[in-house]
Amino acid sequence: MLPHLFRPIQIGHLTVKNRLMMSAMSINFGVDDHCHVTDQLIAYFVARAKGGAGMMLVGGGSVHPGGQELPDLPQMYEDGCIPALRCMVDQIRPYGVRFGVQLMHGGRQSYLPEKVAPSAIPAPAVVKGEVRALTVGEIRDLVTCFGDAARRCREAGFDFVEIHGAHGYLINQFMSPNANVRTDEYGGSFDNRTRFLFEILADIQAKAGADFPVGIRINGNDYMANGWELTDALTLAPLLESAGAAYLHVSAGVYGSTELTIPSMYTPQGCFVHLAEAVKQVVDIPVITVGRIKDPVHADQIIADGRADMVALGRSFLADPEYPKKARTGRIDEIRPCVGCCLGCIHAVLAKEPGGCVVNPDVGREYLLTSGETAGEPAGSPGRPSVKPSVNPPVRVLVAGAGPAGLAAARECALAGHDVVICEQKDVSGGLLNLASKAPGRGELGDILRFFDRALTRLDIRVRYQTPLTKELLDEVSPDHVVLATGSLPQMPVIKGLFTTSMALVTGVDVMAGTETAGQQVIVLGGGMAGLIVADFLADQGKSVTVLNRKKSFAEQMSANDRYYLRENLKKKDVTLYKQVAIQAVTSDGVIFTCKGEKTTLSGFDTVVISEKYEAVRAAKSLEKTSSARFHLIGDAKSPRHLMYCISEAHELALSL
C-alpha cells in the first residue's frame, strides 16, 4: 500500500521513516506568558507523532521578540526556552518522528504594532501598523539571532531546523523586489537580496554544527507584482544546495497574493506541486512539496512520478492526526478530511485566536483527553474503529436529524460506547451542508459527510430515513437521551410587495435542492455565505444575478481565504453586488432600495431568491413533555450558525452523556 510514500528517505544524516511531513503551522496556543512551550502544545504534537508522521515541524519559532508573528507562538530567543522545549522533544522521541523547529521572523507581516522590514513598505494585506526599515547593524544582529535560536533547538534535542524563507515574512521580504528597495549590500541585485538568507544559514551552521540538518522553506512564486518568481527560485536552489541546505521546501504566496499560501477548497489539490517539480530539476537534495495535498494516493503518486521527494501536509494533520497511520494500514476511508474551509485554522490564528479545526474539535484539547482516536490511541482493526468507552455507563441515544451535527453526534456517541439510533425526516443525509456542497468549487464539503456516513456504517448504525421524530418513535426506541439536530430553514423577510410581486419567489435552499428553479434574471436577497454561494450556483448556470446585502460586509461567516476565491468567482461571472442596502419595496419585476443614502430602482427581473436569515427547526422539542428522555439541542437547531459549531457541539454532548 502506497509504496512510495512509506519508503524511508535520508535528510542529511537523518533517516526519515516515511515521506510525510507535518508542515510548520503557527497554531497560536500552547505557550505560557514567556512564550515557553506548555503541555498543551506537547500533547498536540504527541498526537501527531503517534499518528505516524515522518517529520514534524513546530511552527512560528520566533527568533526575536520584535519579529513574533502571533502572540502565542513558542520563542527561541532566550536560553530560558530550552527546558520546556527539551521536555517536548523527550515526549516525542519514542514515536520515531524527526522533529524540528521552523525559525522565523515576521518582519512587516508580524502582528506587532511596530514592525521592521528591509524597507519601510507596509504589507499589502492582513496586518496594519508602522513599518520601519532595519539598519545594517540590526540586520547583522538578526542574523545572529537565527544562529542562536538554532543552537537552542539543537540543545533541546531537536533533529533539525527549517529556515522560513517563504510566505512574505522577513527573509522573503528581503528577497522580493516589491518589499526591498534598499540600496546597500542587502538590496538591489539578486545576490544582495538573498544575502540575509545565506548569512543566516552560515550562522546556524557555525552555531548548531555543520552536521545539524537545516532545511529551507522558499517560495516557488510570491504571486505578487514585482515579487519573487519561479525563475528566482531556480537560481537560488542550487546555491542553497552548495551552501549546505539539507532540503528545500517549496511553497508559495504572501499576504495579499493572488494565489494564497493557504488555499481554500476552490483551489485544485496539489496546486503548488509544479513549483517543487521545477526546483527538483535543478538540485540533488530532497525537495518537499506542499499545498492542498489531501489524498494519500495523490501524495504517493507525486513521489512515484518524481515530482518531489517528500510531501508536506498542514491542515490534513489538524483534521486527522492519524493520517499517516491510517494511510499506511489501508484505512484511507477512515481519514477525517480537511474540507479546505480555512475557518478554524488560519482564519482563527490571524484573528489572534487559538488555532483549531472545524472538523476536528480536539485540536488544542489533546492535553485534556485521556483516550480515544484523536488523542492518538491506535484506532481499531481495519474496518472497525476503536470504541473509546465513556466514563459514564452506556445509555440509549436517539439522534433526530442526519445533518452534520446529527451525524457527528451519532458517531461520537457510538464511539463512546452508547447505543445509538438516528432518524431523518428526509430520504438523504447531510442537511444544508449537502446542498452547500453542490455549489461550484464546494464539493469537498461533502467529504466530511461521507466520512461520517462511512464511520456510522462501520459502527453498524443505519440512518432511518423518512422517519420524523414522533411520540411513536420515542415509545419504540425508548431513549435515555434525545439529540435534536433538526437543523434550520430560511426565514421569509417582511418586505413591502414581496408576496404580491409577479416574480417567482423561492428560497436559496429550494433552488440548491432543485425543488424550485430560478429564471434568467435573478435577485438574491442576502449577502451572507449562503446568499453568495447560491448566487455563484445560479451564475454558473448562465443566469444574470444581483445580490442585495443589508450588511456592510459580505459572507462574514466565511474565512477570509475561502471568501477571497468565492468573490473572485463572482467577479468573473459578472454577479452584481450591493451592500448596506435598505430595501423599501419589491415591485412586480424588481426592487427599490437605498444604498448609502442613494435611491436605486432595479427592474427586469423574474425571480427573487431569499437567502437572508435562517431559523432553527425544533418543533419536535415539544415532545419532551411526553417522554422521560432528556432532550438536547445542537447545531442549527440550537441556533443557526456555522459547521464548526455543529461538529463541536456534537462532540461536547457526546463527551457529557
Ligand SMILES: Cc1cc2nc3c(=O)[nH]c(=O)nc-3n(C[C@H](O)[C@H](O)[C@H](O)COP(=O)(O)O)c2cc1C
Ligand atoms: C493555522 C496555520 C498556520 C500556519 N503557519 C505557518 C507557519 O508558521 N510557517 C509556514 O511556513 N507555514 C505556515 N502555514 C502554512 C502551512 O505550513 C502549509 O504550507 C499550508 O497550510 C498549505 O498546506 P495544506 O494545504 O496541506 O494545509 C500555516 C498554515 C495554517 C493552516
Ligand code: SF4
Ligand atoms: S478548519 Fe477547515 S481548512 Fe482548517 S484544517 Fe480544519 S477543515 Fe481544514
